[in-house]
Amino acid sequence: MNRTWTLTVMRMRLAMRNRAFFFFSLFMPLIFLIGAMIFIGNHRQWVGFVLGDMLTTTVMGSFWGLSVQLVTFREQGILRRFRLAPVGAGPMLASSILSNYFMALPVVAFEIIVCRVFLHMQSWGNLWAIFLLITIGSATFSSLGLIVASVTNTMQETQMINNLIWMGLIFLGGATIPITVFPAWLQRVSLFIPAQYLATGLQSAATKMATYREVGEDMAALAIGLFVAFEVSRHLFRWEPEAKAPRSAKLWVLAALVPFLLFGAWENVWGTRLTRVNRNFQALSRFSANMRPPTHH
Amino acid sequence: MPEPIIQVGDLHKSYGTVKAVRGLSFAVEEGEVFGLLGPNGAGKTSAVEILEGMRTPDSGVARVCGLDPQKAGLAFKEKIGAVLQSTSLPDKIRVSEAIELFASFYRRRANTNDLLERFQLEEKRSAFYSHLSGGQKQRLALAMALVNNPEVVFLDEPTAGLDPQVRREIYDIIEELKRGKKTVLITTHYIEEAERLCDRVAIVDQGRVIALGTPRELKQRSAGTTRIEVRLARAITNGQLGRLDGVSDSREFDGTYVLHSSRPPQTIVALVKQLEAEGNELQSLEMFSPSLEDVFIELTGRRLRD
CATH class of the missing domain: 3.40.50.300 (P-loop containing nucleotide triphosphate hydrolases)
Structure with missing residues (x-):
């Protein structure tokens, strides 16, 4: 635990010295917030929903950041030096996840405060649920990113696979486009996307439109996904730049998605998630319509 | 022990x-x-x-x-x-x-x-x-x-x-x-x-x-021989240098002739005489005390930096 913590602190220091980190972690969310302010206008009831989306995007950013960082460290031979020391793959990976999480917390707090104070979000939302979802979600998507880093051999390959997965996460998971606008079959597909559980959970927690049980389901999906993804990433971890991952290793990405495939199947057959998501979205839309100024003829 | x-x-x-x-x-x-x-x-x-x-x-x-x-x-x-x-x-x-x-x-x-x-x-x-x-x-x-x-x-x-x-x-x-x-x-x-x-x-x-x-x-394996490295204006056969006075071993690496000699002064005199007789010229000559490089050359026929 001591080694994990020491590495975590060091990684945070290194991140603070990296201009790219500040750009992607602080400046970009600020741009999104400004965009959100313009988009929302006077429709304050949407602020919580949009906050949920922004928090989801912020947390999922760890997927990109950690995979790229791990591949860079491996390609530059930095991991080799750590391999000589009495440090295993577990502390190396856990410290990546923890440092990323701690660095994301101020950004998350900043986004919540801006939404509440400047965008006049109607309440603070369910802060405990937000905190737990951010905590578990950050670790889950970090682990998924670490798996990609372990099954790819070059930075080019990493970025290609990252882009493919990222597209699915960001556009099908409900974090940028509300799944309510999807055709029914695509809504059903989105139930298999890991981002769905984080996005729905955070939207519900920020708007206070879900019960504890419902948010608990989102947390459970993410937590099981985290456990499987972390173990897979630990199993696949490679220290050496020349130790190439066999093609079969890429199948482990699918293994890490098994919990979400199972949750997706369950939701498709027995669950009520789609009904809830559509109901909440329509409620916000109705509220929005009622708030429109009367039309004068 | x-x-x-x-x-x-x-x-x-x-x-x-x-x-x-x-x-x-x-x-x-x-x-x-x-x-x-x-x-x-x-x-x-x-x-x-x-x-x-x-x-x-x-x-x-x-x-x-x-x-x-x-x-x-x-x-x-x-x-x-x-x-x-x-x-x-x-x-x-x-x-x-x-x-x-x-x-x-x-x-x-x-x-x-x-x-x-x-x-x-x-x-x-x-x-x-x-x-x-x-x-x-x-x-x-x-x-x-x-x-x-x-x-x-x-x-x-x-x-x-x-x-x-x-x-x-x-x-x-x-x-x-x-x-x-x-x-x-x-x-x-x-x-x-x-x-x-x-x-x-x-x-x-x-x-x-x-x-x-x-x-x-x-x-000591190189029997206390001195290594003499010479470069010549014109290439000659390695065997000619091997017959010089005091030379126990002679090899050529990329235009440099490496001789191992137990009597360096006599070897150098003999070398100069032979070159004069053949109208060839000495471009450079360096002498080295016995080293591990010589052991490696003797054992492998190659230089360490090959």
């Missing part, structure tokens, strides 16, 4: 069709500075990385401090320190942070300030790794290898690519380890390094030990 601190027996390691290590065997006693001397591609790094636990051998025995490096896990790493052939650290880590970070991984830790002073890095303690010169990076790598006061230190080509001044600084550090009776296994292709630093040297070629002994013992 105590068991050797490093034992290597009939070690084999291949990468695909390339056989890097082919039956390597040697033993290192506690407190000894032991050198693996050989050209690039001789299998030195593969052997050392097997001993560091970084690679798994195909077959054979490798034991360090009585432990199997591949199976002993983290407990084994507490006992060793190492400088890799190429050490990389994050660009934005500071010198003192790197030492403190790596020290924190071990139960037994050296004092960071002591290490900074010992390796002349005090002035650079707050410098980023990316801002260090090659020599400073290598001194830092050495300091990091000693953060746990290891029982065995592995140094893989510790001065490769460094300028002569920095190389001498590194030699001083290794000599300090030697005075401190630290067990050091060093790989190198620099003759001077092996002769100056090592108590015993194993000359390695094509994955095998081809000669082993103290530098003095090995040099």
